[in-house]
Amino acid sequence: MAVAILNTYLVLLFLLVHFGLVRFNLFWKASPAIVMVLVLLGLLIPMGWGAPQGTALVVRNAVSIVPDVAGEVTDVPVAANAPLKSGDVLFKIDPTPYAAQVKAIDAQYKLARTRLGQMTELYQRDAGRGFDVEQRQSEADQLSGQLEAAQWNLDKTVVRAPADGYVTNLALRKGARVANLPLSPVMAFIDTSNTIIGVEINQIDARYIAPGQEVEATFKFAPGQIFTGRVESVLQAISPGQAQISGTAVLPKTIEAAPFIVRVRLDDAEFARRLPAGSAGTAAIYTDRLIPTHVVRRVLLRQVAILNYVNPF
Structure with a gap:
């Protein structure tokens, strides 16, 4: 998205300079870097907090x-x-x-x-x-x-x-x-009586996630399609935070900021039931913060859905 915005700005700047609407001085030469910084600080970084995205996986008991x-x-x-x-x-x-x-x-x-x-x-x-x-x-x-x-x-x-x-x-x-x-x-x-869908969300982006928030997801199994849903819960434990009985002291190298897991439920229960265990995809969660960034996330997720036709990874 940042590349698309920057390319759009460069084309616009070229046309303005070409038709003599602006003078190509030092400010306009440096403007692409300024635009990139503004996009990163004002849109893309806050989007990770307001509309976090992560890898989704279908799990069955x-x-x-x-x-x-x-x-x-x-x-x-x-x-x-x-x-x-x-x-x-x-x-x-x-x-x-x-x-x-x-x-x-x-x-x-x-x-x-x-x-x-x-x-x-x-x-x-x-x-x-x-x-x-x-x-x-x-x-x-x-x-x-x-x-x-x-x-x-x-x-x-x-x-x-x-x-x-x-x-x-x-x-x-x-x-x-x-x-x-x-x-x-x-x-x-x-x-198959209960479909579990977990989404990995980086810890720095998980602060505003709460049950009931809107979710959109796309799966490799169904390329080009977007499925809506809701957040069920944010799991309160992951493997690095689990204390186990052992005869050794804590190993500092094992401490890392591993992603949190958010459990979601799709509105289309029939499609969720048909999803094979192990189906992978991408999901976005729309929190009640930084709502203007939601539009950009929706566009990005639909790009991912279309790329699923050709991207096997």
């Missing part, structure tokens, strides 16, 4: 799918990168041992309930002891809890999608054996 029970996989009905709804079946585990466990505990539970009824009836007729009733009640309660746990294990042989999304990089196949170990996920599930 990824869930590592780990089954709650171990066993042999009998069916994998999903396809990689195919849309799924919350509760759709991801894969099934052989339920035979868990169904057998439910059947065995259920038989013991029914017998315990029968014995409890018998002991209760004897106690009511003064032909039995209250201790025997309490003992049978305790046995029935324990078996009831075991039956609930066994039924839960049986239900977990069918692994379902935790939210709307899709499975990516699917390698699980029928016949594989899976384990319920936290460090052994069997597939990666990408949650």
